[in-house]
Amino acid sequence: MAHAYTPGLKVTACSVVRKERRLPLKGKVLVRVGDEVTAGSIVATTSLPGEVVPLNLAGKLGVPPSDMGEYLKKVEGDSLDEGEIIAQTKGLFGLFKTVIKSPVKGTLESISEITGQLILRAPPKKVEIDAYIDGKVVEVIENEGVVIEAVAAFVQGIFGIGGEAKGIITKITDSPEDVVTSDIIKQEHEGKILIGGSFIDSNALKNAAKYGVSGIVVGGIDDQDLRNFLGYDIGVAITGSEDIGVTLVITEGFGKMKMAEKTFNLLCAQAGKKASINGATQIRAGVLRPEIVIPLIGVKPEEMEKESKGLEIGCPIRVIREPHFGAIGKVSELPPELQQIETEAKVRILGVELEDGKKVVLPRANVEMIEE
Numbered sequence: 440m441a442h443a444y445t446p447g448l449k450v451t452a453c454s455v456v457r458k459e460r461r462l463p464l465k466g467k468v469l470v471r472v473g474d475e476v477t478a479g480s481i482v483a484t485t486s487l488p489g490e491v492v493p494l495n496l497a498g499k500l501g502v503p504p505s506d507m508g509e510y511l512k513k514v515e516g517d518s519l520d521e522g523e524i525i526a527q528t529k530g531l532f533g534l535f536k537t538v539i540k541s542p543v544k545g546t547l548e549s550i551s552e553i554t555g556q557l558i559l560r561a562p563p564k565k566v567e568i569d570a571y572i573d574g575k576v577v578e579v580i581e582n583e584g585v586v587i588e589a590v591a592a593f594v595q596g597i598f599g600i601g602g603e604a605k606g607i608i609t610k611i612t613d614s615p616e617d618v619v620t621s622d623i624i625k626q627e628h629e630g631k632i633l634i635g636g637s638f639i640d641s642n643a644l645k646n647a648a649k650y651g652v653s654g655i656v657v658g659g660i661d662d663q664d665l666r667n668f669l670g671y672d673i674g675v676a677i678t679g680s681e682d683i684g685v686t687l688v689i690t691e692g693f694g695k696m697k698m699a700e701k702t703f704n705l706l707c708a709q710a711g712k713k714a715s716i717n718g719a720t721q722i723r724a725g726v727l728r729p730e731i732v733i734p735l736i737g738v739k740p741e742e743m744e745k746e747s748k749g750l751e752i753g754c755p756i757r758v759i760r761e762p763h764f765g766a767i768g769k770v771s772e773l774p775p776e777l778q779q780i781e782t783e784a785k786v787r788i789l790g791v792e793l794e795d796g797k798k799v800v801l802p803r804a805n806v807e808m809i810e811e
Contacts, residue, residue, distance in 0.1 A: 497555025
């Protein structure tokens with residue numbers, strides 16, 4: 440039977456989480472299947488080719504390209520220190536010499552007697568990837584990376600900024616309705632992942648970055664505050680690469696929005712535990728959601744593995760379109776037949792009982808599952 444696609448948002452106190460950790464190009468994997476790793480463990484490493492630096496040697500010497508060989512002090516493949524002499528003219532009676540020094544540390548990669556150009560290459564850049572979460576290596580991708588598995592409390596958000604970070608879960612508001620203000624965030628929160636309430640402004644975010652906070656999780660933020668904090672309008676394709684000093688995860692949406700009770704209680708129950716957070720968000724093809732992962736010690740993955748269910752009566756959902764955008768509720772009806780809506784289109788619908796007890800009927804495409 441045909442059905443409408445219903446995207447899923449995971450908010451679960453205990454589930455199996457698998458994370459693929461892959462190098463940007465082939466390198467060396469440092470762990471084996473079965474190894475226990477911590478979030479900071481380096482699991483694979485490689486080297487990126489250094490920056491290419493062209494040098495017009497013939498032009499600088501003032502000689503034809505075919506003649507520059509007699510002035511070179513280095514040959515292809517030689518290592519170079521920054522400021523080391525590469526070429527030098529004989530000068531007049533030993534005086535008025537033209538001296539060409541290397542602008543970078545690296546190697547002399549090539550010499551062209553046709554163009555008069557030298558190609559210098561800076562040293563390769565070492566790239567390491569860590570495990571990101573505490574867990575076990577369950578798969579090795581030869582020369583590329585690994586898959587880490589853990590049983591964890593796992594929460595996905597609606598939107599985020601900032602990349603991967605790690606820290607201790609710390610509650611900073613008493614309720615999911617409270618606003619996070621700048622005076623709440625202090626030096627003592629350095630390296631922590633803070634759990635707030637309904638809203639955070641740009642001043643509080645600036646304080647978080649100032650004090651070295653690893654991450655913040657709140658219900659909502661105003662787009663103007665986000666712009667004030669970043670200094671520019673955020674792009675719509677993908678986030679997560681911002682160099683802002685703190686990772687932010689929004690669980691509900693834009694504006695002042697009370698964090699869902701379940702999400703707030705779940706995160707606060709893990710206070711004091713080590714967690715990983717990632718603000719990377721992609722809203723187009725290949726949806727990527729921001730997340731908080733809190734590994735649970737002593738629970739075996741095989742005890743948790745179960746098949747994910749589809750949309751059914753009693754399933755918790757979030758409304759993702761107006762007029763009830765951001766509302767949380769449970770499915771109360773799932774009529775199988777198509778029904779005509781206000782736009783006169785015929786779609787599959789569902790009945791929803793919202794948290795305040797109000798009952799509404801919505802197209803299935805207007806909700807997302809909250810997977811438990």
